[in-house]
Amino acid sequence: MQPLSTILLSSGDLAADRRFEWARDCAAKGDLLGAADLLEQALELAPNYASAWFMLGETAEKLGDRDRAIAAYRRALAAEREDRHGALMCLMRLGATDISGMPQAYVRSLFDHYAPAFDGALVGGLDYRAPVLLRDAVEAACQAANRPMRFGAMLDLGCGTGLAGEAFRPHVDWLVGVDLSPGMIAQARRKTIYDRLQTEDLIAFLRAEEAARSFYHLAVAADVFVYFADLAEIAAAAARVLEPDGLLAFTVEAHAGDGVILRDTLRFAHSEAHVRAALDAAGLSILSLREISTRTEKKIPVPGLMAVARRG
Secondary structure (H helix, E strand, O other), X not given: OOOOOOOOOOOOOHHHHHHHHHHXXXXXXXXXXXXXXXXXXXHHHOOOOHXXXXXXXXXXXXXXXXXXXXXXXXXXXXXXXXXXXXXXXXXXXXXXXXXXXXXXXXXXXXXXXXXXXXXXXXXXXXXXXXXXXXXXXXXXXXXXXXXXXXXXXXXXXXXXXXXXXXXXHHHEEEEEEEEOOHHHHHHHHHOOOOOEXXXXXXXXXXXXXXXXXXXXXEEEEOOOHHHOOOXXXXXXXXXXXXXXXXXXXXXXXXXOOOOEEEOOOOOEEEOHHHHHHHHHHOOEEEEEEEEEOOOEEOOEEOOEEEEEEEEO
16 A cells, blocks of 8 residues: 555645646646646645655655655655655655654554445455464464464454454453554454454553553464564564463565565565564564565566464
């Protein structure tokens, strides 16, 4: 999923808003130079028009003008610090700023936007299979440990519309889902498979669960950690709400180098060494860590890793 040029934050000036709409129409027809000219006109009328600055950055990128794109994204970020468009992510992708965490408002807006059509687009269009792969990996870990594939309480981190919840529901007594996006939680609630659903930042939720001494026998994150640059904090927070011998199972996108990179899709890819280091620092023992692909992009499998780890 790409940044949200579809977000329309009005400038408060009707003339500027009209020029923005005309620019969108030009861009849709392939007239990028015309779109850029109309966006400049809109920005003359409304200099702090975040949506126009962001679209100008996108348009400049398509025209091959990196410097102009960077300048426009910086203006978009200055105009709207919440950054619902994802200007900071674009700056990271262009190498104009260091890699850091994703803005919460951007992630929330992204998934609120896609929530109504999410299941069909992901499963039907991208051959998404992370939930089933994770369920099979957890089952294999249970068989290796000679324990039943049954969990008292499970936490679905970044539960989205409930695809992982559906895969694991037959194997758990109490299922909790948490997601940053209210739109995603609304879709998950319709499936009536969760015993508890909450809209909240994952780190904040895990800290609150730890403080409340709410512990889980299994925590799952299906293609969620691709939105975290550094896995150390989220792995440690998840480990602290696991019961002894509790399992953490998750998928990430992967790359063959070191550390973390930001892909053009605006999802992070982690090296195997980074995943191992994060789990080790969290006090989790790796039961399995293998190469997989949970989805395709343009019909090409996206390289990834799947991990199952145990709290000792």
